[in-house]
Amino acid sequence: EPEVTQTPSHQVTQMGQEVILRCVPISNHLYFYWYRQILGQKVEFLVSFYNNEISEKSEIFDDQFSVERPDGSNFTLKIRSTKLEDSAMYFCASSDQEVKLFFGSGTQLSVL
Amino acid sequence: AQSVTQPDIHITVSEGASLELRCNYSYGATPYLFWYVQSPGQGLQLLLKYFSGDTLVQGIKGFEAEFKRSQSSFNLRKPSVHWSDAAEYFCAVEGAGGTSYGKLTFGQGTILTVHP
Numbered sequence: 001e002p003e004v005t006q007t008p009s010h011q012v013t014q015m016g017q018e019v020i021l022r023c024v025p026i027s028n029h030l031y032f033y034w035y036r037q038i039l040g041q042k043v044e045f046l047v048s049f050y051n052n053e054i055s056e057k058s059e060i061f062d063d064q065f066s067v068e069r070p071d072g073s074n075f076t077l078k079i080r081s082t083k084l085e086d087s088a089m090y091f092c093a094s095s096d097q098e099v100k101l102f103f104g105s106g107t108q109l110s111v112l
Numbered sequence: 113a114q115s116v117t118q119p120d121i122h123i124t125v126s127e128g129a130s131l132e133l134r135c136n137y138s139y140g141a142t143p144y145l146f147w148y149v150q151s152p153g154q155g156l157q158l159l160l161k162y163f164s165g166d167t168l169v170q171g172i173k174g175f176e177a178e179f180k181r182s183q184s185s186f187n188l189r190k191p192s193v194h195w196s197d198a199a200e201y202f203c204a205v206e207g208a209g210g211t212s213y214g215k216l217t218f219g220q221g222t223i224l225t226v227h228p
Contacts (some may be wrong), residue, residue: 105153
């Protein structure tokens with residue numbers, strides 16, 4: 001079965017630093033997403049991306065966050081100045097038009 | 113706003129026993145409903161989904177779920193649990209139609225432990 005690939009699996013950074021989380025969605029998918037799960041809390045939607053622009057974003061997705069599809073295969077989430085509360089598992093997902101999201105295995109971000 | 117409640121944080125069953133994981137949702141219309149499973153170190157894998165039609169849906173790995181509109185529930189069931197089913201299970205809802213395509217609201221998750 002095709003997979004969504006996320007790198008790195010674990011990222012440690014200092015507060016205030018910029019981080020980029022990387023994802024390779026499934027090749028023929030058109031819709032891309034980022035979700036996150038803070039330890040002990042629910043998985044929550046961050047942003048959806050289609051046709052090279054943000055379709056929808058949550059209240060969490062403020063100006064510190066940005067997404068990009070720099071080429072035909074990668075999809076990235078950038079956090080410009082990380083805060084302690086950004087520590088979470090970040091999941092990338094992609095889908096075709098069938099509303100069946102395929103999730104990656106996640107990147108555990110630890111902000112110290 | 114839509115919401116999902118999974119009342120059981122942790123369930124333990126014996127291998128071979130039947131399983132039912134509960135999920136209740138809150139949404140103004142008929143939602144799209146999903147169950148995902150996450151094994152340690154793995155991503156969220158879709159078990160099954162309900163969009164419309166038959167309210168009993170079959171999924172992968174022998175799982176099924178039943179949509180009950182009157183109870184706002186979408187419980188996940190399996191007649192005989194295998195040790196490999198030990199994982200965390202998430203119920204999720206998406207508002208059908210509109211602009212919230214792929215914007216899922218997840219429940220808290222239920223951790224399933226299987227005893228031999």
